[in-house]
Amino acid sequence: MSADHHHHDHDHHHHGHGHDNRYTDMHARVKALETVLTEKGLIDPKAIDEIVETYETKIGPRNGARVVAKAWSDPDFAEWLTTDATAAIASLGYTGRQGEHMRAVFNTPDTHNLVVCTLCSCYPWAVLGLPPVWYKAPAYRSRAVIDPRGVLAEFGVTLPETKKIRVWDSTAELRYLVIPERPGGTDGLSEEELADLVSRDAMIGTAIAGPRP
Amino acid sequence: MNGPHDLGGQMGFGPVAPEKDEPYFHAEWEKRALGLTLSGGALGAWTIDESRHARENIPPAEYLGASYYEIWTRALEILLERHGFVTAAEIDAGHKQMEPVTPKRILKAEMVAGVLAKGGPCDRPVETEPRFQPGDRVRTRNFNPETHTRLPRYARAKAGIVEAVQGSFVFPDDNAHGKGENPQWVYTVAFDAAEIWGEGADPMLTVSIDAWESYLEHV
Numbered sequence: 001m002s003a004d005h006h007h008h009d010h011d012h013h014h015h016g017h018g019h020d021n022r023y024t025d026m027h028a029r030v031k032a033l034e035t036v037l038t039e040k041g042l043i044d045p046k047a048i049d050e051i052v053e054t055y056e057t058k059i060g061p062r063n064g065a066r067v068v069a070k071a072w073s074d075p076d077f078a079e080w081l082t083t084d085a086t087a088a089i090a091s092l093g094y095t096g097r098q099g100e101h102m103r104a105v106f107n108t109p110d111t112h113n114l115v116v117c118t119l120c121s122c123y124p125w126a127v128l129g130l131p132p133v134w135y136k137a138p139a140y141r142s143r144a145v146i147d148p149r150g151v152l153a154e155f156g157v158t159l160p161e162t163k164k165i166r167v168w169d170s171t172a173e174l175r176y177l178v179i180p181e182r183p184g185g186t187d188g189l190s191e192e193e194l195a196d197l198v199s200r201d202a203m204i205g206t207a208i209a210g211p212r213p
Numbered sequence: 214m215n216g217p218h219d220l221g222g223q224m225g226f227g228p229v230a231p232e233k234d235e236p237y238f239h240a241e242w243e244k245r246a247l248g249l250t251l252s253g254g255a256l257g258a259w260t261i262d263e264s265r266h267a268r269e270n271i272p273p274a275e276y277l278g279a280s281y282y283e284i285w286t287r288a289l290e291i292l293l294e295r296h297g298f299v300t301a302a303e304i305d306a307g308h309k310q311m312e313p314v315t316p317k318r319i320l321k322a323e324m325v326a327g328v329l330a331k332g333g334p335c336d337r338p339v340e341t342e343p344r345f346q347p348g349d350r351v352r353t354r355n356f357n358p359e360t361h362t363r364l365p366r367y368a369r370a371k372a373g374i375v376e377a378v379q380g381s382f383v384f385p386d387d388n389a390h391g392k393g394e395n396p397q398w399v400y401t402v403a404f405d406a407a408e409i410w411g412e413g414a415d416p417m418l419t420v421s422i423d424a425w426e427s428y429l430e431h432v
Binding site: 026027029030031032033034035036037039040041042043044046047048049050051052054055056059095096097098099100101103118119120121126129130132133134136137138139140141142143144145146147148149151154155161162163164165166167168169170171172173174201206 | 227237246252269283299319324333422424
């Protein structure tokens with residue numbers, strides 16, 4: 001396969017970068033479906049607008065970052081996360097769809113946690129919002145359980161060989177939030193400042209917490 | 214079923230290639246596909262388990278070549294047709310041709326915030342005590358049903374340790390096929406990588422799944 005050919009395949013796989021047939025087909029297909037369902041009174045197009053706006057502006061990884069920042073700042077809250085993550089997270093106002101049954105898993109000096117759903121796209125929406133494309137795509141779903149170090153390297157994360165890796169495959173209805181290790185030199189920071197150090201990927205386990213590169 | 218969705222341990226898909234500053238959506242139709250999928254689910258005619266099974270039934274070559282919103286849309290069409298809300302001819306025509314069955318509910322804009330905040334908890338009480346306890350050594354069953362299951366192929370017939378009893382939940386293998394919720398205890402079961410991947414496995418790697426009780430046997 002030539003380099004050019006490979007490049008084309010790559011673009012095709014990550015639809016939306018090029019206006020290929022699949023993109024055009026899906027646009028028409030989804031529009032047809034929405035039209036039919038609207039004419040039949042089965043959907044409210046304004047509800048779709050509302051759903052999209054919610055996940056674009058209200059429910060996203062900032063929710064999870066606040067959970068992490070509070071866990072770093074408040075040992076009682078961290079303890080609550082270990083015993084009843086759903087309730088602890090709900091106390092900050094983050095509940096509902098794909099966050100009904102939460103578990104928090106803590107990175108330590110000994111162990112790094114990584115979350116995947118090999119069977120579909122299970123993801124803790126209530127704290128992280130909608131999953132990124134790579135999380136739902138075959139490369140990540142296939143390799144996270146067999147070659148997590150290789151996957152992490154592609155995210156620029158290199159762990160010492162002596163560090164244990166724990167991969168959580170979300171095969172049931174539990175949704176996992178990784179609590180990354182608190183970066184050094186952050187003693188005086190407020191929870192909001194700490195939350196700025198917590199990326200979405202750090203809460204999946206494909207990054208570590210720290211200032212945005 | 215041993216479908217294209219069951220990806221753990223497969224090879225050849227290339228690097229993960231995360232996208233820097235990835236947008237929430239890559240095209241307008243993806244926004245509509247998200248909303249349609251949630252609005253379709255709100256009709257109350259199918260469960261999340263049936264919808265997952267519809268997605269994994271997409272033929273492998275199509276599933277693996279599709280984006281996830283495309284997978285959702287294809288499965289949504291199948292579910293809407295199966296439950297009498299639309300016909301394939303209507304989707305092709307892009308217009309209503311016949312009256313649909315009556316849904317349990319229709320998701321209106323003013324309901325969205327409440328519905329998303331409530332979610333769809335699927336924990337259910339069961340009468341029995343958990344059969345396994347943390348620390349128990351268990352083996353996953355070896356089966357290959359043509360129907361829905363949440364026991365991935367890579368984790369079948371493997372010995373592991375029960376780490377936690379996570380509560381009792383709707384059993385998807387039944388619920389996906391309209392056989393009732395039949396809740397069971399769910400356990401987090403951890404496996405050494407060597408048990409799953411054998412020679413050359415990362416000695417520092419542990420992989421866990423969340424397994425319904427009937428997936429497990431005492432070793």
